[in-house]
Each structure stands twice: as C-alpha cells, then as structure tokens.
Amino acid sequence: MGKGLFITFEGADGCGKTTQMKLLAQYLEQQGYDVVLTREPGGKGLGEKVREILLNYDGVVSDRCESFLFLADRAQNIDIIVNPAVNAGKIVLCDRHTDSTVAYQGYGRGLDIERINKLNYIATNGRKPDLTFVFDIDTETSMKRVGKEKDRMESAGLEFHNRVRYGYLEIARQEPERIKVIDASKSIEEIHKEVLNQLAKKFIQEF
Numbered sequence: 001m002g003k004g005l006f007i008t009f010e011g012a013d014g015c016g017k018t019t020q021m022k023l024l025a026q027y028l029e030q031q032g033y034d035v036v037l038t039r040e041p042g043g044k045g046l047g048e049k050v051r052e053i054l055l056n057y058d059g060v061v062s063d064r065c066e067s068f069l070f071l072a073d074r075a076q077n078i079d080i081i082v083n084p085a086v087n088a089g090k091i092v093l094c095d096r097h098t099d100s101t102v103a104y105q106g107y108g109r110g111l112d113i114e115r116i117n118k119l120n121y122i123a124t125n126g127r128k129p130d131l132t133f134v135f136d137i138d139t140e141t142s143m144k145r146v147g148k149e150k151d152r153m154e155s156a157g158l159e160f161h162n163r164v165r166y167g168y169l170e171i172a173r174q175e176p177e178r179i180k181v182i183d184a185s186k187s188i189e190e191i192h193k194e195v196l197n198q199l200a201k202k203f204i205q206e207f
C-alpha cells in the first residue's frame with residue numbers, strides 16, 4: 001500500500017462503529033499492515049481532556065462553543081496523530097471525524113452547514129479521509145443500544161438523533177465515492193464482511 005491511508009468511522013451513537021473499527025484493525029494487522037487507531041473527540045493527551053469537557057460538562061454550552069471544541073480537538077488529532085502516521089505509510093482508523101460535525105452540529109443542532117464545511121477545512125488543513133464508513137441504523141434501535149447511562153450528546157433526544165441520521169445519509173448521497181453506507185442492523189460478523197468488501201472494492205489495486 002505504501003502511501004498510507006486515512007479511514008473514518010461514522011454513525012449514530014450506538015451504531016457499532018467502534019466495534020467494527022477494532023475488528024478491521026485486527027484484520028489489517030494480521031495482514032501485516034501498520035495500523036494506528038484514534039478517535040474524535042479524544043485521540044490522546046489534550047484531546048482526551050477536550051473529550052471530557054464535551055461529553056461530561058454539565059453547565060450551559062452554546063452550540064457554537066460546542067462546535068469549536070470539536071474542531072479544536074480535530075486540529076490536534078490531525079496534526080499530532082493522523083498526518084504523521086499517514087505520511088509514514090501507516091493506515092489510520094479514526095472513530096468519528098468531520099462528518100460528525102456536519103451531522104451533529106449541522107443537521108442536529110441546526111448550524112449552517114456551509115460554514116461547518118469551511119471550519120472543518122481549516123481544522124483538518126485540507127486532509128480528507130480516503131474512505132468513510134457510515135453505519136446506518138434506525139434511531140430507536142441505536143438509542144436502546146446506548147442504554148440509560150447517556151452522556152451529554154446522547155441525551156439530546158430522539159428528534160435530534162433522527163436529524164443526525166438523516167444528515168449522515170444526506171452527506172453520503174453527496175459524496176458516494178468517499179462515503180459507504182453500511183446497514184448496521186445486521187450481525188457484527190456480517191457487517192465486518194461488508195466493511196472488508198467495501199475496502200477491497202475501493203482499494204482493489206492495493207489488496
């Protein structure tokens with residue numbers, strides 16, 4: 001593969017993307033690839049502190065402030081983790097990225113999507129994922145999977161999460177080359193197979 005890859009995992013809370021990311025990491029490592037896992041918000045160090053604020057702060061957070069915190073964390077993740085690894089020829093798997101901000105802050109909170117796209121561009125310095133999986137599932141099922149212990153974002157309600165789901169499908173419709181929608185209501189094994197299929201289709205020359 002040589003030049004490195006940046007693959008992102010997106011979808012509603014409770015869609016199973018983290019499980020799928022870990023399964024893909026295992027598979028790729030078994031094939032001998034050098035894999036780096038990261039997440040947004042989070043990653044490591046400062047990113048984990050921003051994550052703590054975003055998910056657990058119990059005071060008032062304005063929608064714009066929330067967006068800027070996600071974007072600040074993204075800039076850190078790109079500069080400190082993603083770019084160095086991809087440039088060194090590694091495969092970076094990232095749990096959530098730019099599409100989360102469009103889906104959650106744009107479609108979910110109702111902020112202007114064009115502006116979010118511009119801010120995402122600034123936060124990533126123009127780095128785009130080579131491939132993105134959106135794990136799609138109906139909102140009631142995903143909320144049930146999340147359970148009763150909900151963080152600040154998960155507590156935003158069914159309507160909000162329906163808008164997020166619609167947002168993801170809309171983004172995927174606009175960028176079919178990069179974004180592959182996967183039916184996340186299937187079994188973990190079936191979904192993993194579909195992820196491998198899509199990966200092979202996209203990078204057929206390299207595999």
Ligand code: TYD
Pocket residue numbers: 013014039040041055070095096097098100101102104105151153154
């Ligand atoms: P996630 O890591 O999926 O949460 P968990 O580990 O609890 O499953 O995502 C954290 C939350 O942050 C999730 O509700 C989505 C939200 N989020 C945004 O609203 N905007 C963003 O830009 C990002 C990256 C995440």
